[in-house]
Amino acid sequence: MNNSTLPESFRDKQIAAITRVLSGENGSANKSQAWKVLVFDKFGRDVISSVMRVNDLFQNGVTIHMLLDSDRYAIDVPVVYFVRPTSDNLQKITRDLHSQLYESASVNFVSPLPRQLLETFAADNVATASQITQVYDHYLNYVVSEANLFSLALPNIYSELASPKMDEDSLNAIVDQIVSGLFSVVVTQGEIPIIRCPRGNAAEMVAQKLDSKLRDHVNNLKLTTNPLSRPVLMILDRNIDLASMLQHSSNYMGLVHDVFESERGQIRIAKDNGTTESYDVAPSDFFWNQNSLLSFPEVAESMDNEVNKYKEEYSQITGGANINDMDTDASPTHLKKAISAIPKLTARKAVIDMHMNIATALVDRIKKRQLDILFEAEDGLDKQALLPLLKNEELSGTDKLRAYICVYLSGTLSAAEQKEYEGILSTQGVDMAALNYVKRLKDLSKMMALKSSAASAQEPQTSEQSFRNFASKLSSGKIGNLISNVKSYLPQNKDMPVTRIVSGIVSPSESGDITDDYLYFDPSVRGSSTKPPRKQAYNEAIVFVVGGANYAEYANLMDYGVKAGKKVVYGGTDVVKPDVFLGELASLTK
Known part of the structure; x- marks a missing residue:
């Protein structure tokens, strides 16, 4: 995409x-x-x-x-x-x-x-x-980190809400903060949305308070309520899908934010010699804006194309010569054109070089951590691919535990396999606290049902080569001219649980959907209804997850939006790195 x-x-x-x-x-x-x-x-x-x-x-x-x-x-x-x-x-x-x-x-x-x-x-x-x-x-009072991705910058909300130590006053304070942030998002959008949410969790509390606040201010803020263009705001609970918070990524954005330290567009890459390289990905960065949601192999191909395009344009302007060596007898018009074009080309080349450096560093991390193989095991929910990964003592315990929890949540492992795989992790000294919390979740059966339904809906896998093959081709660290049959390296094309929920609400089916039971609020009308009056489609959706957002869901939702012709904005209480979220889960058992 x-x-x-x-x-x-x-x-x-x-x-x-x-x-x-x-x-x-x-x-x-x-x-x-x-x-x-x-x-x-x-x-x-x-x-x-x-x-x-x-x-x-x-x-x-x-x-x-x-x-x-x-x-x-x-x-x-x-x-x-x-x-x-x-x-x-x-x-x-x-x-x-x-x-x-x-x-x-x-x-x-x-x-x-x-x-x-x-x-x-x-x-x-x-x-x-x-x-x-x-x-x-x-x-x-929210932070926009990508074109259609926002955060309320409220860390650790998942673990705070799930903590048995949470009292009513603290809960209300958190909910009020979330409502305040979402209210700002609505004001920025400029339209009063229809609000949908599941029953019986923090998402419902947020939806109810936001509905009330919007009713109080609908006239003061002069927000539009055009029934033909109103967006739907879906407030969801993080427990709908925990696996997406932990899984490894194949797209450029997800890899960068998982592997490196990044904040406010600054990407920091730790080098083996103890130094750190920093790169500034500006909101106007043309390469990032065009390619950040693509799979890493596609990004490399795009990088190769951009380099070739630069060389061709530079050659056309300079005749193949260095700008400093151009003939002084050249026509003033030609010189003027060259002088005005070269700085723009040079700036574009600097952006390409920056992403070349970032991509090269990513290749190194992919090889060392075997992120491609971990991704393949999680993406296909492949327990056969998972077992040798768990036995590989060179891989980090954190990476292996993330992969195991993703496959565990799919419901594809038998009790005997669970015992075997967890025994391997325990023997290697992996901290199992996060897994222990996941096991205790009361609604685990619901999450497993969502993942199982996703697996059953998949088309049979083809004999396409895996994403990991790409990383081996880039072992030299050079990106250009290394791509062939790139389509063979793409991940499976499937909708994640949150995306399926969004699809069920913005394009409801007459045959019914799990979202039919979602509560319904319309802040623009008197009274309060919790059931949708009819099957209603939407062209715009704001998707907000209480407990944390992640780049995997963002990429999946943006892809869905393009294919379905829908405008989708996605956000959460915070955008959480997988390792950080794993720590949140672990803290709930201590």
């Missing part, structure tokens, strides 16, 4: 909203052109840096950006604050105002400021009120 085929992204909408913050518009017809300082707290930084880079800020008049907690000096220009509405942040802004650090101040909160804090802030700044040009509430 090519990312460029997607419709206008959710990230585009967030960029537009942040641009209004930086420009000082916020509904005004006059856009401020003054140079300014941007001051944010850590969350505000994450919100902005996930979709903008320094050049983007500069184009919006921002010459300097700093953390609110840092040591800052006086500068006679306006300041734009973008922070969470906390008492601590307000006190720091008040100190800035009294110290007259800036010419004027536009105070922007990522989410609405409680009235009590507003009154305190006003009382503390009676003498400095003339410095404040505006105090503005926004609905931007």
